[in-house]
Amino acid sequence: MWHDQLMVDHFPEWVREERPLLLFIESAHKAQSRPYHKQKLMFVLSAMRHFALECHQNGYPVWYESTPQSFDQGLIRLLDKHKHWKLYHMEPNEWDSIQALKQVRSHTNRVTTYNNTFFLADIDEFKDRIKSGWRMEFFYREMRRKTGYLMEGELPAGGEWNYDKENRKKLPKNLSIPATFQVEPDAVTLEVQHMIEDLFPHHFGETNSFAYAVTSHEAQRALEHFLHTRLHSFGPYEDAMASGHAVLFHSQLSPYLNAGLLSASMVCEAAIRYSVQHEIPIASIEGFIRQIIGWREYIRIYYHAMMPEIRTANYFGFTEDLPQLFWDADTSLNCLRQCIKPVIEDAYAHHIPRLMVMSNFSNLTQTDPRQLNEWFWFSYIDAYEWVVLPNVLGMSTFADGGILASKPYVAGGNYINKMSDYCSSCTYSVKEKTGDSACPFNYLYWNFIDDQRETFQQNGRANFMVNTFDKKSVEEKQAIKNSAEKFLKQLPRNWSP
C-alpha cells in the first residue's frame, strides 16, 4: 500500500473480493531524507497504521514492515524472501516512488500496476498542452464539462465560469470565525508521537498541538465540519488573512485529499450537494470546486509533464540562502511572524500566506527557489513533491520562466495591508516607502521590478510596473536601491536542513 492511497473504496473489485495479503512498509530512510515537520511524520505514519488496522479488522491479512532501508530495498528484500508473492499496486504519484518501482521491476517481473483512481483527470490527455503553457483556467473549464460539476447543460451554473473577482474581500471587523476541526490523538497516534520525538528530535516543528484526522472516517467528519461551518464564506474571504487565525474559512482538507483519506470526487460531490440544499452562494461553491478540479488536478499533470528537469529550475538565477526567519519566525516583520508561526506549530498555512507573504518575501530577497521548495516540502502537513514543487517552482517563484504562471507573484506592503490586519501591529510602517522604518516589502518590491525589468517588459500584463518605476524621481529610485541593499545585506540567512 502506498502511504497516500489509504481508502478501501479505491481497491480494485477483485481485491475486495479475494482479500489478498496487504503489504505496508514504513521506511526510516525516507523519514530521515529531509527534516520533515514532526506533525507531518505523525500524520503519515499514524494514518498508515490506522489504515492497516482497519483493513485487518475487515478481514484482510496484513504484513506491516518497519525498515531502516529505503522503500525499494525493503521491497526487493521481501520479494526475494517470498518467491511466491506477486506485487499489485496502484500507480504512485511521486517521482521517487515511480523510480523506486523501476528498481523493483528491474529485479523481478512479479509486479503489476493499475490506474490511480484518486484523481479525476487523465495525465496523458492534458500533459503536452500544459507543458506548452496552456493555462489553468481553460483546463478547469474542460474539467467542469467532463465532470458535469456546476454545469447547467453546456453552460456554467450561474452564467460565469469564474467568480474570482467577488472573492477578494478583507475580513470585516467583528466577523465571527468558526473553530477549526480537531481530533483528540488516540493511542496509536500517541505511540507514533513518542517514536517521532525519540527518533527525530531535531526535525522541524512541534508535536504537542497535533489534532489532525488520521482515518478516512475522521476525514469525512472534517469535510462535514467544513461544509457546515465555513463553505458559505469560503469565496468572499478566500484571500483574507488574520492574526491568530491560520485557517479562516478554508477547508484544511488538503492533508486528507493528498493522503488518500478523501478523494477529489467525494469532496466535490459532497460540497455541491450541500450547496444545493443550503443555498450556498455560487461564488463560494464555484471557488471551492475550482481549487480541486482546477488547480489540484492541473498541478498534478504539470508535475508529471515537467519532471525531472523542473527540480533544478531557477529562472532568475537566485542563489541566496533561505532567510533564517523561515526556521523560527523570529522577525520584526509581523506578517511573516504571523504566517510562519502556524507552520511551526501545526504545519499549515492557507494559500495566500504561502503565496503572497512567504513566497513573495523569498522572491523579493532573491532566495534560491529550490531551497524555498525544500522548506515548503518538509514543513507542511499536505506537502508531497507532486503538489509542492509545481506550486513553488511553477506558481510562486516563477522558477519555470512562466509556463505555469503568467507573471511573477510579487507585491509590496499595500497588498498585505489590504488583505490582513498584520500591518497595524508591525514595527514597520506600511505607508513609508523607503528608510529604516519603512515596510521592507515596499522598497524590495520596486528593487525587484528594476532588477528583473526585462522579464516584466516582455509581459503585456506586467510591463506597466517597469514604467511606473521609471517615472519615479532619481532621488526616490536611489532611496529604494539604498534601502533594499541595506536590508538584504543585514538579512540573516541559514540553509542547513
Ligand code: FAD
Ligand atoms: P482550500 O483553500 O480549502 O482549497 C481546497 C482544496 O483545493 C485544497 O485542500 C487543495 O487540495 C486544493 N488546492 C487549492 N489550491 C491548490 C493548488 N494550488 N495546488 C494543489 N491543490 C490546491 N497544496 C498542497 O496540497 N500541498 C502543498 O505542499 C502545497 N504547497 C504550496 C506551496 C505554495 C508556495 C503555494 C502558493 C501553494 C501550495 N499549495 C499546496 C496549494 C494550496 O496553498 C493548498 O492546497 C491549500 O492552502 C491547502 O489548504 P486548504 O485545504 O485549506 O485549501
Ligand code: SF4
Ligand atoms: Fe508586513 Fe510590511 Fe505590513 Fe509589516 S508593514 S506587516 S512588514 S507588510
